[in-house]
Amino acid sequence: MSSEDPGRSAPRTGPGAAVDSTGALPGRAVAADTEQVSAADRASGADALTCHGLRYDFGETRAVDGVDLAVRPGEVFGLLGPNGAGKTTAIRCITTLLPVPVGMVRVFGRDAARERMAVRRLLGYVPQQLSADSGLTGRENVALFARVFDVPRRERAARVAQALAAVNLTVAADRLAKTYSGGMIRRLELAQALVSAPRLLMLDEPTIGLDPIARTSVWERINEVRAATGMTVLVTTHYMDEAEQYCDRVALMHQGRIRALGTPGELREDLRARRARTAGTPAAPGTAFTPASPSPSPSPSSPSLSSLSAAEPTLEDVFRDVAGTGLDEQSGGFRDVRSTRRTAARVG
Numbered sequence: 596m597s598s599e600d601p602g603r604s605a606p607r608t609g610p611g612a613a614v615d616s617t618g619a620l621p622g623r624a625v626a627a628d629t630e631q632v633s634a635a636d637r638a639s640g641a642d643a644l645t646c647h648g649l650r651y652d653f654g655e656t657r658a659v660d661g662v663d664l665a666v667r668p669g670e671v672f673g674l675l676g677p678n679g680a681g682k683t684t685a686i687r688c689i690t691t692l693l694p695v696p697v698g699m700v701r702v703f704g705r706d707a708a709r710e711r712m713a714v715r716r717l718l719g720y721v722p723q724q725l726s727a728d729s730g731l732t733g734r735e736n737v738a739l740f741a742r743v744f745d746v747p748r749r750e751r752a753a754r755v756a757q758a759l760a761a762v763n764l765t766v767a768a769d770r771l772a773k774t775y776s777g778g779m780i781r782r783l784e785l786a787q788a789l790v791s792a793p794r795l796l797m798l799d800e801p802t803i804g805l806d807p808i809a810r811t812s813v814w815e816r817i818n819e820v821r822a823a824t825g826m827t828v829l830v831t832t833h834y835m836d837e838a839e840q841y842c843d844r845v846a847l848m849h850q851g852r853i854r855a856l857g858t859p860g861e862l863r864e865d866l867r868a869r870r871a872r873t874a875g876t877p878a879a880p881g882t883a884f885t886p887a888s889p890s891p892s893p894s895p896s897s898p899s900l901s902s903l904s905a906a907e908p909t910l911e912d913v914f915r916d917v918a919g920t921g922l923d924e925q926s927g928g929f930r931d932v933r934s935t936r937r938t939a940a941r942v943g
């Protein structure tokens with residue numbers, strides 16, 4: 596039952612990903628087939644993912660409340676939001692791990708409610724929960740996924756080796772996963788998801804709990820594979836800096852709804868223009884004013900409007916603007932201690 600404010604939630608278009616197919620990658624052959632298909636996907640103009648009116652309730656709790664999304668082939672799309680926003684539930688509906696009780700989800704045109712196996716074959720999924728077995732080697736873990744995802748037997752060994760190479764784990768491949776660092780485990784889970792050559796890779800908080808170097812390494816691997824294959828990536832994250840740096844477009848989700856959608860630059864620029872307008876300052880040349888609900892009056896402790904209008908907003912400022920008041924109280928902010936500890940514990 597969505598009653599989104601159209602001025603704030605209407606999807607805004609932005610430049611899609613420029614897919615670089617020249618990246619030299621050890622695991623390039625992981626998705627050689629995908630490369631062909633991705634070019635066809637892009638040429639056809641079909642969306643990699645479409646959600647329309649997606650809704651999901653856990654009993655009385657409306658976790659996803661009328662989500663509309665269109666992710667283009669080849670782009671890195673970020674689903675951002677605080678704990679409890681509904682990101683994981685939406686992702687689980689898209690991956691067919693949960694049903695689609697209301698609304699529609701399509702992955703490269705396949706209906707997630709009616710063509711579950713076809714959708715699953717198109718997807719790679721790295722969940723928040725640990726998906727690697729600590730008692731197996733890295734290679735054995737990836738081989739297990741190759742079997743589960745029906746990689747043809749005669750191709751398996753090569754595909755496993757390519758997936759491990761793609762995430763820079765060749766040297767450590769025959770060590771037990773329990774000897775891996777948190778960053779290595781994340782990269783191993785990425786290899787598990789890549790071994791089936793997915794056309795849409797879904798990553799739920801891929802870097803939470805990792806140190807900055809490990810975070811960068813995970814993103815570099817994702818980007819290398821994407822550059823080599825044209826794979827589409829849908830990622831959830833709490834880290835606004837990562838979204839800014841790595842996502843072509845983002846959707847800001849709060850209380851089950853998409854509150855804003857666009858490139859990070861567009862969303863920041865929209866907020867800057869709204870602030871400038873509210874403060875009576877002429878917008879910079881080229882600024883696109885977009886319809887939005889009036890900003891609330893500043894509280895006595897708020898920065899003055901003129902100082903706000905002068906500051907360059909961050910993506911987190913945009914989120915606070917579209918989510919309204921009470922974000923911290925309702926959601927625990929962007930680095931919710933509970934979730935961070937839970938997930939950090941699993942990779943630490």
Ligand SMILES: Nc1ncnc2c1ncn2[C@@H]1O[C@H](COP(=O)(O)OP(=O)(O)OP(=O)(O)O)[C@@H](O)[C@H]1O
Binds near residue numbers: 657679
């Ligand atoms: N299995 C469940 N049973 C009941 N309620 C649930 C269940 N899973 C999620 N919820 C509720 O649904 C809402 C959305 O949760 P969801 O996990 O999708 O949010 P999220 O944005 O992914 O949060 P996080 O960043 O913590 O993973 C929350 O109110 C949550 O408490």
